[in-house]
Amino acid sequence: MNIITPTADGSNTLYNETIGEHYHSKHGALQESKHVFIGAGLQFVAAKQAEISILEVGFGTGLNFILTLEYCEDNNIQLNYTSIEAFPLSTGLIEQTGYSAYVPQTIWNSFITNYEAALKSPQSLSALSTLEIPHTTLAAFNTPKRFDIIYYDAFSVQHQPEMWSDEIIAHACSFLKPGGTFVTYAITGKLKRAIKACSFTIEKLPGAPGKREMLRAVKGM
Ligand SMILES: C[S@@+](CC[C@H](N)C(=O)[O-])C[C@H]1O[C@@H](n2cnc3c(N)ncnc32)[C@H](O)[C@@H]1O
Numbered sequence: 001m002n003i004i005t006p007t008a009d010g011s012n013t014l015y016n017e018t019i020g021e022h023y024h025s026k027h028g029a030l031q032e033s034k035h036v037f038i039g040a041g042l043q044f045v046a047a048k049q050a051e052i053s054i055l056e057v058g059f060g061t062g063l064n065f066i067l068t069l070e071y072c073e074d075n076n077i078q079l080n081y082t083s084i085e086a087f088p089l090s091t092g093l094i095e096q097t098g099y100s101a102y103v104p105q106t107i108w109n110s111f112i113t114n115y116e117a118a119l120k121s122p123q124s125l126s127a128l129s130t131l132e133i134p135h136t137t138l139a140a141f142n143t144p145k146r147f148d149i150i151y152y153d154a155f156s157v158q159h160q161p162e163m164w165s166d167e168i169i170a171h172a173c174s175f176l177k178p179g180g181t182f183v184t185y186a187i188t189g190k191l192k193r194a195i196k197a198c199s200f201t202i203e204k205l206p207g208a209p210g211k212r213e214m215l216r217a218v219k220g221m
Contacts, residue, residue: 027210035208041183051078055147059083079129152184169194187215
C-alpha cells in the first residue's frame, strides 16, 4: 500500500508501507528531484550534447521523468528515456500526487496519456521524446542499448540492500556508454568502491536539502 504524504517543500511523495520508506526525500520531493537528477545529472550532460538517452532505475511516480521531459523540450534536446519499474503504480495514484502542477499541461498530458502504453512498449511522446518503462526488476533487465545517463533512484540501502550490492551496481553500470554519467542521491564508502571498480571517476557533490552529499560518477572512455 502506498500513501500520499506531504514533504517539507510542499510537494507530495508516497510512503510505501511494505518497504517502510518514502519514494522521495521527506525534506522535499520536488527539490530533491531537481537537485540530484536534473541539476547534477541532466544539466551536466546537456551542456555537452543535444541528444540524450537516460536509464532510470525506479520509475515510481514519474516525477524525475516529467521534469526531464520539460527541460529537454525547453532546450530542444532529443530525449530517449527508459525507466525500469518492478511495481508500477496505477495511473489514478500518479494523478493524485499533484505533480501536474510542476510542469506545463502539455507535458503532463503527454506523460499521463502514454504511461500505461509505455509499460508495454516504447512510446513517442513528441517529435523530440520517447518513453519506455520496462515492467521488470533491475536484476532481470537487459538491453542492447547503451545510455548517456543513469538516474539511480532505488529505495535506500537500509530498506532495499539488494539494490546496492556490488553486483547489481555493476549490472546497472554496464548499460552506460563510455563517458556516461551515473547520479544518485546517496553516497557511501561501499557504493564508491563498487563504482570505482567499474572504472568510474567519482565526484562527491552537495546533496539535496536535508542530505549532506550525493554521488556523481563518470565512466571511463
Ligand atoms: C525511490 S522510488 C523511485 C522514485 C521515482 N524515481 C519517482 O520519481 O517517483 C524506488 C522505485 O524502485 C522500484 N523498485 C523496487 N524494487 C525494484 C527492482 N528490483 N527493480 C526495479 N525497480 C524497483 C519501486 O517500485 C519504486 O518505484
